[in-house]
Amino acid sequence: MARQLFELCGSDPARVFSPFCWRSRMALAHKGLDFDSVPWRFTETERLAFARHDKVPVLVDGDAVVVESFDIARHLDAAYPQAPSLMHGAPEPYRFIGAWTDTVLHAGIAGLIVTDIPPLLDDVDRAYFVTSREKRYGKALSEVTAGREDRLPAFRASLLPLRHALRGRDFLGGAAPDYADYTVFGGFMWARVVSPLELLAADDAVHAWRERMLGLFGGMARAVPAAA
Numbered sequence: 001m002a003r004q005l006f007e008l009c010g011s012d013p014a015r016v017f018s019p020f021c022w023r024s025r026m027a028l029a030h031k032g033l034d035f036d037s038v039p040w041r042f043t044e045t046e047r048l049a050f051a052r053h054d055k056v057p058v059l060v061d062g063d064a065v066v067v068e069s070f071d072i073a074r075h076l077d078a079a080y081p082q083a084p085s086l087m088h089g090a091p092e093p094y095r096f097i098g099a100w101t102d103t104v105l106h107a108g109i110a111g112l113i114v115t116d117i118p119p120l121l122d123d124v125d126r127a128y129f130v131t132s133r134e135k136r137y138g139k140a141l142s143e144v145t146a147g148r149e150d151r152l153p154a155f156r157a158s159l160l161p162l163r164h165a166l167r168g169r170d171f172l173g174g175a176a177p178d179y180a181d182y183t184v185f186g187g188f189m190w191a192r193v194v195s196p197l198e199l200l201a202a203d204d205a206v207h208a209w210r211e212r213m214l215g216l217f218g219g220m221a222r223a224v225p226a227a228a
Helices: 019-031 045-051 069-079 092-116 123-137 148-157 160-166 179-194 205-214
Strands: 004-008 036-040 058-061 064-067
Touching (some): 069 092, 069 179, 092 148, 092 179, 179 205
Parallel strands (some): 004 036
16 A cells, blocks of 8 residues: 555645645655655545544554654654654654744744635635634634734744754754754745745745755655745
8 A cells, every 4th residue: 555645735636735744745755755645625524534533644654544743753763764864862852843833933824824725725615714713713814814914024033043043054953954844844835835925035044944945855845836
């Protein structure tokens, strides 16, 4: 059985946009592992019943079914130790980077791009997405992203820890990327695929890092249809 990665997309199966799926997609490429991308959409929870889970990514790797991006990365390191490691040393620093990404970076990005997602979805998924997200925010999505251009400077300022971490190095992992890079990069790929909003200034060190990430693995990420 071919290795499969269930990934979130909209009406176009080529536009994979979940930041968590991008973590796993980049991790598989880092390991040099081929996989079949299986398109999955918000309202297709029954298709994941075999995994006893309701969200993607889900990796099917032989007899192993692995859910959650962090656990997928740990599985890949354990199952394929001969390939380049995703995590060096204890997993705790990577958990912290994941926590910062999920609570700070993703929250900041979502408040700028969430209204760009519904047009990419089919009718049933669009209705689900808008209803569930407006309930989460307690307001219309148009209110969430109102004045987003004026809020870009504050978002860019919030990336200062990332700039400091990249000082004097090409990647968070050092001379080469590791799972820390893929964790953070997933958020920027989410924005790139769904939104025309330019999150990063061209002279930002984070922009230069993102360009290096887009060029990895033969430009795999750059080749995906994107809005920006």
